[in-house]
Amino acid sequence: MLSSEIRQSFLDHFRSKGHEIVPSASLMPTSPNLLFTNAGMNQFVPYFLEEEKAPFNRAADTQKCIRAGGKHNDLEDVGFDTYHHTFFEMLGNWSFGDYFKEEAIEYAWELLTAVWGFPKERLYATVYQPGPRDPASFDEEASAIWSRIFEKAGLDPKKHVLTGNKKDNFWMMGDTGPCGPCSEVHIDLTPEGDTNGDLVNQDSPWCIEIWNLVFIQFNANPDGSFVDLPARHVDTGMGFERVAGILATTKNFTDFSQPPSNYNSDLFTDLFSHLESQCDARYTYTMPEGDEKLTKEEIKDCVFRVIADHIRTLSFSIADGILPGNEGRNYVLRRILRRAVMFGKRLNLPNGFFANLAPVLIEKMSEAFPELKKQEVVIRKVLESEESAFEKTIDRGLQLFEKQCEDEVISGEEAFTLYDTYGFPLDLTEILARERGIKVDTEGFEREMEKQRAKGRAAQVKETISVKTPSNIDPTHFRGYHADQLQGTEATVTAV
Numbered sequence: 001m002l003s004s005e006i007r008q009s010f011l012d013h014f015r016s017k018g019h020e021i022v023p024s025a026s027l028m029p030t031s032p033n034l035l036f037t038n039a040g041m042n043q044f045v046p047y048f049l050e051e052e053k054a055p056f057n058r059a060a061d062t063q064k065c066i067r068a069g070g071k072h073n074d075l076e077d078v079g080f081d082t083y084h085h086t087f088f089e090m091l092g093n094w095s096f097g098d099y100f101k102e103e104a105i106e107y108a109w110e111l112l113t114a115v116w117g118f119p120k121e122r123l124y125a126t127v128y129q130p131g132p133r134d135p136a137s138f139d140e141e142a143s144a145i146w147s148r149i150f151e152k153a154g155l156d157p158k159k160h161v162l163t164g165n166k167k168d169n170f171w172m173m174g175d176t177g178p179c180g181p182c183s184e185v186h187i188d189l190t191p192e193g194d195t196n197g198d199l200v201n202q203d204s205p206w207c208i209e210i211w212n213l214v215f216i217q218f219n220a221n222p223d224g225s226f227v228d229l230p231a232r233h234v235d236t237g238m239g240f241e242r243v244a245g246i247l248a249t250t251k252n253f254t255d256f257s258q259p260p261s262n263y264n265s266d267l268f269t270d271l272f273s274h275l276e277s278q279c280d281a282r283y284t285y286t287m288p289e290g291d292e293k294l295t296k297e298e299i300k301d302c303v304f305r306v307i308a309d310h311i312r313t314l315s316f317s318i319a320d321g322i323l324p325g326n327e328g329r330n331y332v333l334r335r336i337l338r339r340a341v342m343f344g345k346r347l348n349l350p351n352g353f354f355a356n357l358a359p360v361l362i363e364k365m366s367e368a369f370p371e372l373k374k375q376e377v378v379i380r381k382v383l384e385s386e387e388s389a390f391e392k393t394i395d396r397g398l399q400l401f402e403k404q405c406e407d408e409v410i411s412g413e414e415a416f417t418l419y420d421t422y423g424f425p426l427d428l429t430e431i432l433a434r435e436r437g438i439k440v441d442t443e444g445f446e447r448e449m450e451k452q453r454a455k456g457r458a459a460q461v462k463e464t465i466s467v468k469t470p471s472n473i474d475p476t477h478f479r480g481y482h483a484d485q486l487q488g489t490e491a492t493v494t495a496v
């Protein structure tokens, strides 16, 4: 099945169950607490809170999501594993005070096994098992429903229904908002499929989570308390690229010789072919396992994946009016773009390769997301100017970095020079350093940043006095950002 057919069959399935098919919301979140739309449910928050009346009781869609910052931040995994993207489509179905756990689970099971042919014996469901001070009790209801389903399929529910703690089985959009216990579906795609669920939630490429069914029941308040919502709702999210990757890798469950990869689906193949046409390297299937140093071949494949992922994130964001820039979500985008450009150097891709990849993506995705075609000129212009600006400094920045590597640590001052003069985001310097096995003094970097900010504040004070000469101010000089301004993305800044 082509990815477009998979997307359509999801929507058709839920239409046949009385769901209204709604468009994806913008990547620009409505909640002030999010950097980007990070889940299908974001646009429905007012319905769950009953601030607005839902115009339908059931809905389904494919939602554009970005998880690069905030509570859900997958940036560091992207490319290095084969199932986390920065941008992805989340297929979802919702009940607004209508059906609850029973139907949610049955609809999901039917789609996976009867429509798409997922082998039942390879599926595992997890249900919420709280710790001592957690907000809800053990999800007995979901556990009983799943047990019945597995039993009916002739499988042992004790093996196929597992429990998970608050981290994996209590879903929250951010620190606040509608939330509740959840039940996840995982698939074991090891050659023999006989791990008995041992690999569930173990970050194994062979056994991945495909679908999360959230039973929305609470609202999390800023003070950390959870209050019951007036009604109970269903909110599900499934990784579209994961499903497409699983079906493509296993050739519809006939070949279990490789771990599944999202990048094996037709969503990515055109992007890889185009990149291959621009350089001598070829994308082959290599998957780093464990923490050992990556081989050259593995790095090359990571690079292909990173670039293919990042062009999607940048193009879709720009189409929704979120541009690369100096602060907050805009700086997240600039960092992602610069990563892609830096990684492109590894494949000896020509200058401008990143902007030139956009039309390939737009061609592939415009049928499902016409905004890409509509904004094609803007997307290309923004990418071209961002990319060429970074190209002007990247080579000299890399030369400087090589010199700095002679010591065992990149000092805060050095990392700051790379950032301030050459436009290297801190996380980029950290990636480069990690590859050489050396460290970056991130605290020292923060101190330099603070000094710069203090200077900026002093300059501002002066400016208020000499208000008549505003043209002397250069507010667009690359001032960078401070972790606080990234609205909760501190993790990204220090995590690599």
Ligand code: ATP
Residues within 6 Å of the ligand: 067, 072, 074, 083, 084, 085, 086, 087, 088, 090, 209, 210, 211, 212, 237, 238, 239, 240, 241, 242
């Ligand atoms: P994981 O544990 O694999 O990081 P998650 O539990 O964080 O996933 P959810 O918040 O439950 O993910 O999102 C619902 C579904 O969206 C997941 O079951 C998964 O299939 C998909 N998904 C989540 N994050 C990503 C991502 N970064 N890239 C692609 N698909 C994703």
Ligand code: MG
Residues within 6 Å of the ligand: 072, 074
């Ligand atoms: Mg996650």
Ligand code: MG
Residues within 6 Å of the ligand: 168, 209
């Ligand atoms: Mg998970």
Ligand code: MG
Residues within 6 Å of the ligand: 168, 184, 209, 211, 212
């Ligand atoms: Mg999940």
